[in-house]
Amino acid sequence: MSGRLSVDVAIIGGGLAGSSAALALRGMGISVALFDKGFCGAQASGVNYGGVRRQGRPPEQLPLAARAAGVWTRLRGLIGIDGEYERSGHLKLAQTEADMAALEAYAETVSGYGLDLQLMGGAALRKRFPWIGDGMVGGSYCPSDGHANPRLVATAFPAAARRAGAQVFEQTAVVGVTRQADGFWLETATNLRVRAGIVLNTAGAWAAPFAESFGEPLPLSRIYPSMIVTEPLPPLMDVNIGMEGGAIYARQVARGNCVIGGERGLVLADPDFSRPSSDGARAIMNRAARFFPALQHAHAIRFWTGTEGATPDKNPIIGFSTTTPGLIHAFGFTGAGFQITPGVGEVLAELVRDGHSPTPITAFSPARFRPARSPASPGLTGAQDQNNQQKSEQREGFPS
């Protein structure tokens, strides 16, 4: 569609962050145009593993994750479908004593955040989850976590936003954004010119160039989480499985298929695309058969990978631009965005309406990546950065 359009808020990127923001903004009566270069929810938001988990997140993410948890329980009312959301619990397994010690330390660290983690040793684990193979030292169970179907949720949010009055433009790449006296002007590949008072940059793995164009270089790399799916099997896994150290993550969907992730895909010549590596896929398959003996005779019927933006400290970038008034970033969820992004949308809408959100997000400020010479933003010191870095190392390889 060519022509001109004027809205309060223009959103670049129709993933879960952008589309949930669009929906929340419409709830506030704010006019919204949502743009996606392809199809809304077709990238990381729609092709991730589908974990709806707070367990394992660093403490600074937990208030936002709690906010999002509230959205998940209201999902059907919000988007019209339950998205196959199941509050199945999330069980994180320890293969070694050191892994178990890490789970215990984590439980201690987050004890004030209401996760109600239940630590259990090997014997208790075997008794409660007999389908898990021998050799686990123990695990940590979070009863209120779960999983959902990303394909459905990431499609239903933009559809709900559209029903709520958002103008949704798919296959409409934003090719340039400038700030002028009368607001932002967006140019699209379809020759649509859009004026907006506020711009949300929720462009996921494609977000950094928009920030860069406003003189704000933010460190965003790409990761390609890789997953396999088994044929439908009798009900087996009644919880969402994670593993300390990240060897594997697994869940079983209502249809019976087990979705099992781990490893990384191979990036193709066009870095927007990736494919599972044969060795990586086989590694996931073999681990699954070892950890879950009932899968030993199962077949994998499908593999997939997706493209996702990642930050150096593995925390997302959420907040007002440090260079440009009216520009708000929300991207870089680093393989763990599915659970929190529906909450991010609400936070973004509050930022638009009020200039701030009751949910603490200072740890995610783009300011943390400003060059060292720039004055640091309040509340985020170098020591904390280092602390974050260490924590994120511990979390390596735990995509939601």
Add this chain to the structure above:
Amino acid sequence: MTAPLIVGVGPAGIRAAQTLVAAGLRPQVVDEAPASGGQIYRQPLQPDGRSAQALYGSEAGKAVDLHRTFDGVLGKIDYYPNALLWNLRDGQADLAIAGRAKRIAYDGLILATGATDRILPVPGWTLPGVYTLGGSQVALKAQGCAIGRKVVFCGTGPLLYLVAWQYWKAGVTVAAVLDTAPASAKLALVRGLTLAPAIVLRGLKFGFDLKRAGVPIYSGVEALRFGGTARVEGISWRAGGREHHLLCDGIGYGLSLRPETQVADLAGCAFRFSARDRAFVPQKDAAGRSSVAGVYLAGDGAGIAGADAAERAGERAALALLQDRAFPVDTARCAALESDLAKIEKIRDMLEAAFPFPAHWAATLPDDLTLCRCEDVSVGSVRQAVQAFGLTEMNRLKAVTRTGMGRCQGRMCGAAVAEVLAGACGREVAAVGRLRGQAPVKPVPLTLEAAE
């Protein structure tokens, strides 16, 4: 130098192997079947005393020649039968052979992956006792058994009459042949008499033999329904303005063929929409060169053209590989093969006119009909999703509804899903795109042991 890899040993793969061996190369050959021949010249699993004439009828000479040709090069190739090629990347192919992973390197790839039956679902199509036409033929040829005692063959395409005739020849009661093409479409065959007399006369002979044997043949068949509870017990249809019913215990059904293109997709080949096949097929030039250097396409996998074309295309593709590697090649032979292939394309156009695909059925399929059997998705749920989400594209439809997400990855349901989607969103079938091919090409065991 790493050897070329040929995928599939039907008529295209066999001729390709023969050509490369003749030039002094030692190709690697991968095939899912235990023996050479592909679908059309499939060999019995066990020798069972049936003659080539009994198995392949008028094509016995070609079948025997191809089998012998392949047996003749066995010592000069690296042959992996019973092998599933499940992934491909950067000159490395991943195979699964008897539960073990094997990775082979290749330089040059000839894809002769063939075709499977094309179907549109009809009520009862998932009942036990309902087979595709190709599946019916495999049962007879490879396993020496029939799909029932009293069998109806229905659908359209040259295979319809051939399989019915083969069953009749084998002594099975063929209760009826139901052709969805209108009788008027067969005028194309009369016009084809000058173009390809042998082919047309052979096809007409099947019809005449069946008629003489008392097999009722209906044209312009509409509203097909397969009845039964635990298994198929009968068939109903409309023809000539009347409802018809027939009891039977086996049904062979198919609407011509669809190319098997997943490996070409993994190899990075560009695709184009073939209006004649109503399918996306990998692009190729007259010699069989794909859009990717070093990847060649031959046979039905690159567009349905039949076994005779496959033989020529396999040889031509192998010659193209040799040309591209600066081997001396008989250019007159290349030209003759290309000329033959162009002629067969014309015959194919004639056959497609004689056996048109009933695309108009897609709009009439009832909502409660299973469309994607792997994932148990109904026609109605696809239509609903199209309405609810404004879907216009195959991969988005897959994401929302699971169609094409199951064991077959859309190989069996994809053509029908495209028709239903196109009808539901008001677009041409060419405009809804195609399911992107992904590894694993077919299901692989989780415990696939380490690559050697």
